[in-house]
Amino acid sequence: MLNLFRTVARGAAARAEEDLFDRNALIILDQQIRETRAALERSRQALAASVAGDKAEARRLAEVEGRAADLEARAVTAIQGGRDDLAGDAAEAIAELEAERDAIRAARTRFAAEVARIRAVVADATRRQAELERGRRIAAAAEMARRLRVSPAPRDRATLKEAEATLARLRALQAEADDTEAALNEARPGADIAERLEREGFGPNTRPTPSAVLDRLRARADAARPQGA
Structure with missing residues (x-):
């Protein structure tokens, strides 16, 4: 018997939860749309920051490659001038720059793939968000129509x-x-x-007529005409 009471209580709670959801479905949907819209905006901002960071890495890569090329040209000149010692120091620096260059290139390759994935996710979320908000407007109109058909309080409304x-x-x-x-x-x-x-x-006419108005206008025009004209 106790288990039966517990089952009935759980069933009543579930029914009450469903009824509460049904009565406030539009309010719940509005809040969910606000939250998904905010999450989508954060995703867009994160994507924009990632793209900006990748552009900064591209500038850094160009700088590293430029420094390596400059040092290589100078090292060749040093060898031609018999300064192998300076050329050796330049070679060490060039090796470090080339290692950094390769690391940046590899990182950018992985990053480009990740950014492409994020772009696809954001694009899909944007489309679904737009569909969700269009669906919300339709649902709101349908809800208003339903409330017109079924008055919640016929005695008061x-x-x-x-x-x-x-x-x-x-x-x-x-x-x-x-x-x-x-x-x-x-x-x-x-x-x-x-x-x-x-x-x-x-x-006699008891209401104005077009002919009477025209006669009055002609009389005013004749009165306003200069004498002898």
Whole structure:
């Protein structure tokens, strides 16, 4: 019996953990994206530092090779001048420089392979990060749609159906008001016939017309024209 209780407790804890994750999945995803983005940025910075270090090694290699070449030329001149002792000292220095040169070349060869590997890893991580952030935006939109379909607290929050019912009621009230106003206009004695007579040109106009405005503009133009013009 005790083992059964323990199993039930573990099952309840696992179910509670799953429910907590499901309710906060988007928050968890946002935090994970922030952490992976920060890790990717650190990787890019490390790659940039490595490339900069390799460029420094390339400059050092060129310097070593230049010194070795200079010493070799000078040693040849010393031999030609009968100074084998100086040529011997130069040979020792050249040997050390050539050993350093070979070490730098070997290190750069290994480093180039490692940098290529890191570049591939960073490129793959960049692509996956971009896909992850695009997926997050889609997931956020889907989550908003899901919450619209399933209201977490129907007693406290309006649903789409409630809002649609309110809109339909509002439209019905507006249509009823329009119908009432139209009926009142029709009920005014002589209103319709007076408007018809005015449109046909019988009686004074109660609203501005283009011809009346044009006549007024012409009168102002004639008044502004200089006398005798």
